[in-house]
Amino acid sequence: MPSHRYRPVEQRVALPLTDRTWPSRTLRQAPLWVPVDLRDGNQALAEPMDTARKRRMFDLLVAMGYKEIEVGYPSASQTDYDFVRHLATSGDVPDDVTISVFTAARADLIDRTVDSVDGLPRVVVHLYTATAPVWRDVVLGRSRAEVHRLILDAGTHLLRRTDRRPGPAVRFEFSPEVFNLTEPDYILEICDSMTELWQASPDRPVIHNLPATVEVATPNVYADQIEYMHRNLARRDSVILSVHPHNDRGTGVACAELAVLAGAQRVEGCLFGNGERTGNVDLVTLALNLHAQGVDPMVDFSDIDAVREVVEHCNRLPVHPRHPYGGDLVHTAFSGTHQDAIAKGLAHHAKRAAEDGVPPEDAPWTVPYLPIDPADIGRTYEEVIRINSQSGKGGVAHLLNTHYGLDLPQRMRPDFSRVVQRVTDTTGQEMSAKDLRDLFEHTYVDPGRDAAVALGSWSTSEPTAGKHTFTATVHTGDRTLTCAGEGNGPLAAMADALRGAGFVVDVLAYTEHATGAGPDSPAIAYLECRVNGVVRWGAGWDTSLLAASVQGVIAAVNRAAR
Ligand SMILES: CC(=O)SCCNC(=O)CCNC(=O)[C@H](O)C(C)(C)COP(=O)(O)OP(=O)(O)OC[C@H]1O[C@@H](n2cnc3c(N)ncnc32)[C@H](O)[C@@H]1OP(=O)(O)O
Numbered sequence: 105m106p107s108h109r110y111r112p113v114e115q116r117v118a119l120p121l122t123d124r125t126w127p128s129r130t131l132r133q134a135p136l137w138v139p140v141d142l143r144d145g146n147q148a149l150a151e152p153m154d155t156a157r158k159r160r161m162f163d164l165l166v167a168m169g170y171k172e173i174e175v176g177y178p179s180a181s182q183t184d185y186d187f188v189r190h191l192a193t194s195g196d197v198p199d200d201v202t203i204s205v206f207t208a209a210r211a212d213l214i215d216r217t218v219d220s221v222d223g224l225p226r227v228v229v230h231l232y233t234a235t236a237p238v239w240r241d242v243v244l245g246r247s248r249a250e251v252h253r254l255i256l257d258a259g260t261h262l263l264r265r266t267d268r269r270p271g272p273a274v275r276f277e278f279s280p281e282v283f284n285l286t287e288p289d290y291i292l293e294i295c296d297s298m299t300e301l302w303q304a305s306p307d308r309p310v311i312h313n314l315p316a317t318v319e320v321a322t323p324n325v326y327a328d329q330i331e332y333m334h335r336n337l338a339r340r341d342s343v344i345l346s347v348h349p350h351n352d353r354g355t356g357v358a359c360a361e362l363a364v365l366a367g368a369q370r371v372e373g374c375l376f377g378n379g380e381r382t383g384n385v386d387l388v389t390l391a392l393n394l395h396a397q398g399v400d401p402m403v404d405f406s407d408i409d410a411v412r413e414v415v416e417h418c419n420r421l422p423v424h425p426r427h428p429y430g431g432d433l434v435h436t437a438f439s440g441t442h443q444d445a446i447a448k449g450l451a452h453h454a455k456r457a458a459e460d461g462v463p464p465e466d467a468p469w470t471v472p473y474l475p476i477d478p479a480d481i482g483r484t485y486e487e488v489i490r491i492n493s494q495s496g497k498g499g500v501a502h503l504l505n506t507h508y509g510l511d512l513p514q515r516m517r518p519d520f521s522r523v524v525q526r527v528t529d530t531t532g533q534e535m536s537a538k539d540l541r542d543l544f545e546h547t548y549v550d551p552g553r554d555a556a557v558a559l560g561s562w563s564t565s566e567p568t569a570g571k572h573t574f575t576a577t578v579h580t581g582d583r584t585l586t587c588a589g590e591g592n593g594p595l596a597a598m599a600d601a602l603r604g605a606g607f608v609v610d611v612l613a614y615t616e617h618a619t620g621a622g623p624d625s626p627a628i629a630y631l632e633c634r635v636n637g638v639v640r641w642g643a644g645w646d647t648s649l650l651a652a653s654v655q656g657v658i659a660a661v662n663r664a665a666r
C-alpha cells in the first residue's frame with residue numbers, strides 16, 4: 105500500500121488543545137437535532153427526491169419530533185426551490201418547527217434563497233464557505249484574508265436582504281466547510297466576526313456549525329477542536345455551537361458524541377447516515393445510543409421499521425441488515441451461547457417484572473446481548489432468536505416454547521438439539537419455528553410408517569386402589585397380539601404389558617404440561633424410556649393426559665427399535 109502518500113492529521117492542521125476536559129464528561133441530555141436529509145442527504149442521491157418524496161420525509165421528521173429541519177438548497181434546483189415554496193404556502197409547517205435553508209456565499213444564490221422562504225415564519229438561513237487551506241488555494245483561489253472577506257460580504261448581503269423581511273427575524277447559521285482541516289485561530293477569527301456582524305444575542309443566537317466535512321482523524325482530535333472553539337468563541341452565550349460530522353473513517357457517531365462532550369449543543373445529521381460518500385452522521389444511532397444510556401433522545405423511534413420504510417423509499421437506498429438499531433438482523437442471535445443467554449435473560453426479565461408488579465415494558469432492562477429492549481423501537485421478540493447450525497439447545501427450546509408453548513424438559517433439550525444440528529448441518533439452512541415444531545413432531549411424537557410397534561385399542565383400569573391394569577391390541581411386525589399388564593400406575597402397567605410383545609420398557613423420566621389455556625387445551629407428555637437397554641425420548645400430544653403419555657411411551661419404543 106502506498107501509505108507514504110498520506111500525512112497524519114497533526115501535519116495537516118494545527119491541533120489546538122492539550123488540556124482537554126471532555127474525556128471526563130458524560131452525556132446526560134440530548135443535543136438539539138437538525139436532520140439534513142432533505143439537503144445534505146438529498147444532494148448525495150443518484151436520484152434526488154422529488155416533491156412527493158421530500159414531503160414524505162418532511163412529514164416523517166415532523167412526526168418524529170424534530171424541531172429544526174434543513175429542507176433544501178433552494179438556489180440549487182427548481183425542485184428544491186419549489187419544495188420550500190410549497191412549505192411556505194401550504195401552511196403545513198407546525199408552529200414549533202423551524203425551517204432551515206442552505207446557501208453558498210454568493211449574492212445571487214443568497215437572493216434566491218431569501219426569496220424562497222418568503223412567508224415562512226421561523227427560518228434559519230445557513231451560509232457556508234470552505235475555509236481549509238487546500239480549498240482556499242485549489243477550489244476558491246483566494247487567500248485567507250480574501251476568503252474571510254468573501255464570507256463577510258455574503259453575511260452582510262444576507263443581513264441586508266433579510267432585514268427588510270416582515271415578521272419574526274430570520275436566524276443565521278454559518279458553516280466553515282472543512283472546519284476540521286482549517287487553522288483554529290482563523291476559524292475563531294471568522295466565526296467571531298460573523299457573531300459580531302449578525303448582531304447575535306442570547307435571544308437571537310447565531311449558529312456556528314463546525315463540520316468534519318471529510319473525516320480525517322480519530323474522534324478525539326475533532327473533540328479537541330470543538331472544545332477549543334467552545335472555550336474561545338466570543339459571546340459564547342449568543343452562539344449555538346453545532347457539529348456536522350461525516351463518516352469517511354466510519355467514526356461519525358463517535359465524533360458527534362465526543363463533540364457534544366466537548367461543548368457542542370446541536371448536531372446535524374441524517375437518518376440511517378445517508379449523505380455524501382460514506383454519509384452524514386447517523387441520527388438514528390445517536391438518538392438510540394442516548395436512549396440506551398437512560399437519556400431521553402427527544403425524538404420518537406418507537407416504530408423504527410416505519411421510519412426505515414419511509415427513509416428507504418425517499419432515498420431509494422436500502423438500510424444495511426447490520427445497521428445499528430434499525431437493521432433487520434441487529435436483534436437476532438443465531439449462535440447458541442448468545443441464544444441461551446438471551447432466552448434466560450428474557451425469562452428472568454419477565455419473572456422479575458411480575459414479582460415487582462411492573463409491566464415488563466417498564467421494568468429495568470438487563471437482558472444479555474440486547475443493548476435495548478427491541479420492543480422499545482417496535483420490534484417483536486420473534487426475530488431475536490433464529491436457528492441455524494450455529495445454534496444450541498437453549499435457542500431451540502426458546503422458539504418451541506414461545507411459538508408453540510412446548511416447554512421441553514432440560515434433559516431432553518440436548519437430544520433434540522442434536523437432531524436439529526444434523527438437519528441444519530446437512531441443509532446449511534436456517535430453520536423456522538414451524539420447521540422446528542414439524543421436526544419435533546416427526547422425531548418424538550409420530551414415529552412414521554416404519555414403526556416397530558403400534559397400539560390398537562387400549563384401556564386401563566384401577567380395580568383396587570394403587571393397582572392398575574393395562575390391556576391393548578399391539579401390532580408388531582406381522583403379528584397382532586393382545587397384551588395385558590399390571591403395575592402401581594397406568595404407565596407401569598403398560599410397561600408390564602409391552603413385555604408380552606418383547607419390549608422391556610423402563611420409564612426413566614416423565615414430564616407433562618398443558619400447551620394452552622383452558623380445560624380443552626392439549627397436553628404434551630415427554631418420556632425418557634430405556635427400551636431393551638436403549639435409552640430414547642418420546643412425546644405424546646393429546647387432550648387426554650393419559651393418552652399423551654401412552655403415545656409418548658410408544659414413540660420412545662419405536663425410536664429405540666430403529
Ligand atoms: C459540503 C457540502 O455539502 S457543500 C454543498 C454542496 N451542495 C451542492 O453543491 C448542491 C447544489 N449545488 C448546485 O446546485 C450548484 O453547485 C450551485 C447552483 C450552487 C452553483 O452552481 P455553478 O454556478 O454551476 O457552480 P459549480 O457547481 O461549478 O460550483 C463551483 C463554483 O462555486 C464556487 N464555490 C464553491 N463553494 C462556494 C461557497 N461556499 N461560496 C461561494 N462560492 C463557492 C467555486 O469556487 C466555483 O466557482 P468558479 O466557477 O468561479 O471557480
Ligand SMILES: CC(C)C(=O)C(=O)O
Nearest residue numbers: 232279281282315317
Ligand atoms: C455544513 C456543510 C457545509 C456541509 O454539509 C459539510 O461541510 O459537510
Ligand SMILES: [Mg+2]
Nearest residue numbers: 144315317348
Ligand atoms: Mg455535509
